[in-house]
Amino acid sequence: MEASITMEEKRNHSSVVMxxxxxxTDDKELQLILFPVFLGIYLVTLFWNxxxxxxxxxxxHLHIPMYFxxxxxxxxxxxxxxxISPKMLSDxxxxxxxISFVGCATQYFVGCWMGLSECCLLVAMAYDRYVAIGNPLQYSAIMAPDLCQKxxxxxxxxxxxxxxxxxxxxxxxxxxGSNIIQHFFCDLPQIITLSCSNPFITQLIIFLVALFVGFGSLLIILLSYGFITASILKISSVKGSAKAFNTCASHLTVVTLYYGAALSVYLHPSSNHTKKQxxxxxxxxxxxxxxxxxxxxSLRNKEIKEALKRMMKQYPHILKK
Structure with a gap:
């Protein structure tokens, strides 16, 4: 049964507003080193994307589902x-x-929205690769623009x-009580521990979302790659098999990095990790x-490199700048 905070208890404690x-890190010298590093990473992220x-x-030439x-x-x-980055850099x-209470909620909401949307988008990209390899003759009909947009x-x-x-x-x-978040951005595991009320329902909701959206999307991606592997094994030509695999290599790398990092962050026993880790x-x-x-x-994608060369030829003034 969920415990509740009485009105009397609320009157005896002030609510957290920030x-x-x-x-x-608290190390001033290390901060001087990390600031330009993270600023550079953020600018490169914006520029490349x-x-x-x-x-x-x-x-x-890039108006196909994969690049959409x-x-x-x-x-x-x-x-x-x-x-997250602008606030972290300014701090x-x-x-x-x-950070204000509303600001913290907004930061978490946007970050979580984008993170879970990426999970679902990676599923769509895995399905796109499955159709491209498993059913290439009907690829254009199946992966119609309307379906991609949906x-x-x-x-x-x-x-x-x-x-x-x-x-x-x-x-x-x-x-x-305490309003100190042991982190550099608003994340639910650190925020919930500061609550004076019972967080059981909230933790249950978080678990269900992680189960259905997080693990659900990962399971679908793994199943897609199971079918993709089966399709590649049916290709008699070694060159054809290698080409088919190369079309999936970038997506598979991104999936591995994304889910590997996410699982490391949220599914480790707290006793095995320090706050620094x-x-x-x-x-x-x-x-x-x-x-x-x-x-x-982009670095190993010939079509993107060729598209970049075409754009440079079409807009030569870009190079002069």
């Missing part, structure tokens, strides 16, 4: 890292790293609703991966 981040979105939009999904992934990564040289819309809607049902109950809990894992998950995703897809 939270205080502990940040990445924006370039990828613009390139895919402008080059007609990739442009949506880049938009998600921009929003995801922008919900580096502040003695008190304060899949992306569905990914964003599922992410939005899943984030909403977690954010509302978490921030409706009563907070009356938690922060390092979170940096990989929320800061580095949004930068790596466009690089993984």
């Amino acid at each position: 939270f205080l981040f502990m940040g990445l 924006l370039c990828l979105v613009i390139l895919i939009r402008m080059d007609s 999904f990739l442009s949506c992934l880049s938009l998600i990564d921009i929003c995801f890292t922008s919900s 580096f040289f502040k003695d008190e790293k304060i 899949m992306v819309t569905g990914a964003f809607c599922i992410g939005f609703l899943s984030s909403l049902v977690q954010t509302i109950p978490c921030f409706k809990l009563y907070y009356c 938690d922060k390092v894992l979170s940096v990989i998950y929320v800061i580095l991966i949004p930068m790596l995703n466009p690089l993984i897809y």
Whole structure:
């Protein structure tokens, strides 16, 4: 039975109206080193993802489902890292790293929305690769623009609703004690521990969302790659098999990095990890991966390199700048 906070107890304690981040480190010298590093990472993340979105939009050769999904992934990564990085960077040289109660809820909601939307989008991208390899003759008919748009819309809607049902109950809990978050951004595991009321219902909701959206999407992706592997094994030509596998390599790398980092952050026994280790894992998950995703897809992708060359020839003034 869930415990409740009485009105008398609420009157005896003031409600928390803001939270205080502990940040990445208290070491002033280390902060001077980390600030330009993380600023550079954030700028590179924005630059590469924006370039990828613009390139895919402008080059007609890239107007196919695979690159449509990739442009949506880049938009998600921009929003995801922008919900956390600017605040983190501005906090580096502040003695008190304060965020308002509403600001904390907003930061978590946007970050969670983008993170869960990315899970669903990776499922759509896995399905796209399955159809391309398993049923290439009907690929254009199956992966019609209308279906692709519905899949992306569905990914964003599922992410939005899943984030909403977690954010509302978490921030409706009563907070009356410590307001210190042992992290550099608002994340539910650290926030819930500060609540004065029983968080059982909220924790149950978080578990169900993680189970159905997080693990559900991972399971579908693994099943898709099971079918993809079966289709590749049926290809008699070694060259054909290698080409089919190469079309999945980038997506598989992104999936491995994303889910590997997420599982490391949220599914480890607390006794086995220090707070510093938690922060390092979170940096990989929320800061580095949004930068790596466009690089993984573009550096070894001939079509993107050729599209970039075409754009440079079409707009030579870009090079002069």
